[in-house]
Amino acid sequence: MRRVKVIERRKEAKDTESIYFEGCSEALPGQFIMVWLPGIDEFPMSLSRIGRISSITALKKGAGTEALMSADEFSIRGPFGNGFSLCRGKEKDKEKEKKILIAGGIGMASLLPMVARDDTVFLGAKSKDYLPFVDEMRARGADVRIATDDGSCGFKGSVIESLPEHLCSERIYACGPMEMLRSLYEHGIDAEASLESYMKCAIGICDSCTINGFVVCREGPVVKLDRIFGSR
Amino acid sequence: MLGVELCGIKLDSPLISASGILDEHAESMIRLLDAGASAVTTKSIGNLERKGNENPVIAEVACGLLNGMGLPNPGIERFAGEMEIVKRKRANSVIIGSVFASSAEDFAILAKRMESYGASAVELNLSCPHAKGFGAEVGSDPQAVFDITKEVKKKVNIPVFVKLTPNVRSIVDLAKACEEANADGITAINTVRGMKIDVESFHPVLSCRIGGLSGPAIKPIGIRCVYEIVEEVDLPVIGVGGIVDGKDVIEYMAAGASAVGIGSGVYYRGLEIFGLVRREMEEFFREKKIGIEDIKGIAHRR
Numbered sequence: 001m002r003r004v005k006v007i008e009r010r011k012e013a014k015d016t017e018s019i020y021f022e023g024c025s026e027a028l029p030g031q032f033i034m035v036w037l038p039g040i041d042e043f044p045m046s047l048s049r050i051g052r053i054s055s056i057t058a059l060k061k062g063a064g065t066e067a068l069m070s071a072d073e074f075s076i077r078g079p080f081g082n083g084f085s086l087c088r089g090k091e092k093d094k095e096k097e098k099k100i101l102i103a104g105g106i107g108m109a110s111l112l113p114m115v116a117r118d119d120t121v122f123l124g125a126k127s128k129d130y131l132p133f134v135d136e137m138r139a140r141g142a143d144v145r146i147a148t149d150d151g152s153c154g155f156k157g158s159v160i161e162s163l164p165e166h167l168c169s170e171r172i173y174a175c176g177p178m179e180m181l182r183s184l185y186e187h188g189i190d191a192e193a194s195l196e197s198y199m200k201c202a203i204g205i206c207d208s209c210t211i212n213g214f215v216v217c218r219e220g221p222v223v224k225l226d227r228i229f230g231s232r
Numbered sequence: 233m234l235g236v237e238l239c240g241i242k243l244d245s246p247l248i249s250a251s252g253i254l255d256e257h258a259e260s261m262i263r264l265l266d267a268g269a270s271a272v273t274t275k276s277i278g279n280l281e282r283k284g285n286e287n288p289v290i291a292e293v294a295c296g297l298l299n300g301m302g303l304p305n306p307g308i309e310r311f312a313g314e315m316e317i318v319k320r321k322r323a324n325s326v327i328i329g330s331v332f333a334s335s336a337e338d339f340a341i342l343a344k345r346m347e348s349y350g351a352s353a354v355e356l357n358l359s360c361p362h363a364k365g366f367g368a369e370v371g372s373d374p375q376a377v378f379d380i381t382k383e384v385k386k387k388v389n390i391p392v393f394v395k396l397t398p399n400v401r402s403i404v405d406l407a408k409a410c411e412e413a414n415a416d417g418i419t420a421i422n423t424v425r426g427m428k429i430d431v432e433s434f435h436p437v438l439s440c441r442i443g444g445l446s447g448p449a450i451k452p453i454g455i456r457c458v459y460e461i462v463e464e465v466d467l468p469v470i471g472v473g474g475i476v477d478g479k480d481v482i483e484y485m486a487a488g489a490s491a492v493g494i495g496s497g498v499y500y501r502g503l504e505i506f507g508l509v510r511r512e513m514e515e516f517f518r519e520k521k522i523g524i525e526d527i528k529g530i531a532h533r534r
């Protein structure tokens with residue numbers, strides 16, 4: 001556990017803010033840290049940018065994230081988890097190939113470190129006010145396609161409904177609520193996804209985040225959807 | 233080669249998974265069994281669902297883990313489903329149902345339910361150090377240990393193990409109370425009360441402030457407790473506390489343990505720990521040209 005200072009904040013969307021701090025430069029895209037605000041709460045956060053200065057991106061939701069948005073310092077454990085496969089081991093040389101990234105709202109945060117030129121990003125949110133990182137991803141050269149529930153920006157409907165009939169890429173990555181990931185899987189897309197699950201210990205022992213025998217905090221949070229939704 | 237018998241239950245090794253580790257969901261328990269645990273002890277289950285303590289519930293410390301989970305569990309009613317899945321998918325598996333309550337009557341009701349779910353034995357959690365009104369708060373008094381054990385023994389036919397706390401003046405007094413109440417065995421030890429304060433913010437790290445220490449740091453305490461109990465009490469003991477490798481198991485057995493529980497070791501070596509420890513023990517026995525039956529309680533005779 002170590003204490004970090006907030007270096008900078010950036011508003012990303014309504015109620016959504018990135019918090020920059022020094023450290024986690026060796027982390028892999030898809031890994032997460034446990035953020036502790038003494039006396040308030042400890043909760044998992046994906047790294048949204050990774051470097052000498054890294055960031056996490058919070059959507060205001062409860063006392064913990066609210067405190068994080070006004071904190072000058074906070075404590076972290078980690079990074080934990082496996083990260084996306086193309087960023088580790090023998091998959092690493094494929095990093096330059098074109099990718100398809102599919103995210104629901106703040107789920108975009110864990111995919112953001114991978115977004116590069118020529119990637120296609122499908123981003124869904126409830127309305128145009130809740131779309132994080134769009135300008136930044138376009139500046140990197142990604143093709144960003146938007147879907148909103150209320151139709152206030154881009155396609156009207158869910159991000160899954162906005163997907164083209166045939167998505168041909170072996171490299172499809174996703175992050176978002178469980179219902180979204182399930183509907184993606186039922187769409188016939190066995191993406192590699194970063195799961196959101198309630199975490200307590202974050203080190204693979206307490207069994208609170210386990211889904212279908214998969215220990216999300218230690219063996220994930222990144223996993224092929226078939227491991228979670230497929231019949232076993 | 234590593235087979236042992238515990239209260240008439242045949243185990244293919246002495247390596248049981250301890251309560252509290254990857255044992256709230258059926259699929260996790262199945263993974264422990266498939267990884268080589270000879271029996272799985274369930275999460276401690278109470279009458280009603282409990283969320284447990286707020287985060288943080290864990291802190292890494294030198295040579296150990298400090299936890300204050302606060303007995304999160306789905307409640308005995310819903311746990312039926314998890315037990316049913318394990319029994320269906322791994323028919324001959326040995327499951328030790330761990331239960332906690334604040335009265336002898338409730339302990340007996342829960343134990344009975346575990347028996348009806350197909351548990352091979354029950355373990356009474358009289359030792360959790362971080363849940364108000366439960367665990368060590370009821371299990372530090374020999375009279376209470378006696379009353380609870382006695383009541384449970386009246387109601388169930390499967391073996392009854394009592395998990396004891398080391399946070400008392402004499403764990404032997406607790407063990408003697410178990411013996412007088414006709415317990416079938418003792419599990420020792422639960423975690424050692426401990427605390428961590430963050431010196432940047434001066435806040436206690438665990439939300440419940442004081443928690444339980446596990447891992448290699450507490451192994452000498454576990455060994456001492458097992459040794460003391462075996463000196464005075466004629467009941468089989470499951471030794472728990474800080475087991476990470478094969479020699480740790482040998483040490484517990486030399487102190488008199490009939491089997492052992494592995495918990496935090498899963499954090500240190502992953503689920504593979506069961507297979508790895510097995511091989512390390514086999515290697516040890518091959519090199520020394522002795523068998524598992526030769527070492528039980530051997531330190532008492534030296």
